[in-house]
Amino acid sequence: MPRLWNDTIEAHRAAVRDATLDAAAALVAEHGLTAVTMSRIAETTGIGRATLYKYFPDVSAILLAWHERQVTRHLVHLSEVRDSVGDPAARLRAVLDAYARMSAHRHGGDLAAMLHGGSHVAEAHQHLRAFVRGLLTEAVAAGDVRDDIPTDELAAYCLHALAAATALDGADAVARLVTLTLAGLRPAT
Amino acid sequence: MPRLWNDTIEAHRAAVRDATLDAAAALVAEHGLTAVTMSRIAETTGIGRATLYKYFPDVSAILLAWHERQVTRHLVHLSEVRDSVGDPAARLRAVLDAYARMSAHRHGGDLAAMLHGGSHVAEAHQHLRAFVRGLLTEAVAAGDVRDDIPTDELAAYCLHALAAATALDGADAVARLVTLTLAGLRPAT
Incomplete structure (x- = not known):
């Protein structure tokens, strides 16, 4: 052909x-x-x-494919956010803020339980943690983030803390959560 | 009889x-x-x-009953930790530390997916958030925790951030996670 x-x-x-x-x-x-x-x-x-x-x-296969597409789109969006900001501290804040806002819109219940067992989710989590670790390493080098805790642990902290957005009501509460999470990262004085 | x-x-x-x-x-x-x-x-x-x-x-019913018993024991343990410390800041740290160490030993995979759908888990989460909110309210009053964010949001942040313990290796990493989470709570200077 x-x-x-x-x-x-x-x-x-x-x-x-x-x-x-x-x-x-x-x-x-x-x-x-x-x-x-x-x-x-x-x-x-x-x-x-x-x-x-x-x-x-079947329907499950469609929903799994839909979820894989969503996860990919979210990762692409976070990369775009990263690339649109120059300064390491502002960059970290922008990405964490975008991630928290995504988390706030996450589905729950049966659907989440079904989708989150997929192997693409474990892979996406790995990818996301490495992605955030990269931003943190830059911010540590710039003196904007504490250097007394390994960046991989800081990344796990950020992603878990921001997932609290699913349990919050409204954009203001999500913004406060980002402030709170970033406060934990500040260099010890 | x-x-x-x-x-x-x-x-x-x-x-x-x-x-x-x-x-x-x-x-x-x-x-x-x-x-x-x-x-x-x-x-x-x-x-x-x-x-x-x-x-x-069946086996699921046994595992669900086992999990309910575990959850209850964990809540009882956290209450005991709370009641064993007098000072609000030390009390908060002790309870969050105990919770992080519990989270680190949490089961994962299929078992978690099966058990965490149970209604007792949603109830336990509610209870836990109210419990931590109580400790935070005390610590805010004592001037040990920031007062610019509602304590219910601070509680959601703490519990989610500390759940990162499941993704960490070793007791030292878990201790650093507690330090990090508490750093987010410090009053703004």
Whole structure:
């Protein structure tokens, strides 16, 4: 087959896949995890049921793929935030702030329990910890963060502390959480 | 039936229950979640299989009861730690330190996913947050903790930050985590 034709097929497949993930996520958000079926997703997207089954074996597989896409997008967003700020201290604050705001919008309950068992989540956590460790190493070198605790431990502290955003109400509370977490990182005086 | 007889039956039941929970937890720790069966638990405890089924319908029910007992024991332990220290700042540090050390020994993987869905866990989290909030309120009044952030938010921060202990290696790292978490709480200078 000519290359152009292959590209067209690939683009079509990616579009079907994206539309399916979007529809499944919207249906779960609106009706809850147990109310979503393959038929309902097919209906919403306008894709035939038989075609849908060629892409995904079941609803769980769709939601897992959706979650993998979300995790990737979040990591890309954090990289963009990092690259948009020059100063190490401001950079660290901007990334931690973006991460806390993401955490505040995290899903909970059954859906979280189902998705967070996926191996992509463990990988993303590793990646995120290394990413934050990099920012902390820069900030320690600049004298903005304490140097008496290994940066890998500081990274674990940051990510866990900011996950408290899931338990808070409102953007102001999330901003205070970021302030609090950064206060722990200040160099000992 | 005379009261003494009832007491004896109650004590016997509690003993059978406790022995079952201990055996199930030990088996899971040694062989993993999937290797543990009702027959194996009956064998280990020396309780007949038929008797065991009168107490618990399946292995999950046993592990859930075991976890409820663990959670209760942890809360009791934290109360004892609190009551053994007089000064608000030292008291807060002692309780947070005990909590971090508990978190470091927490089970993970399949077992955690299964157990943490239980409603007793949500209740325990609520209780724990209120408990820590109480300690923080005292410490704020004594001038040992910052007063610019609501104590309920400070409590959520503490518990999440200290849960990073599950991701750390060794007692020294856990001690540094407690130091770090407390540094975030210091009054603004």
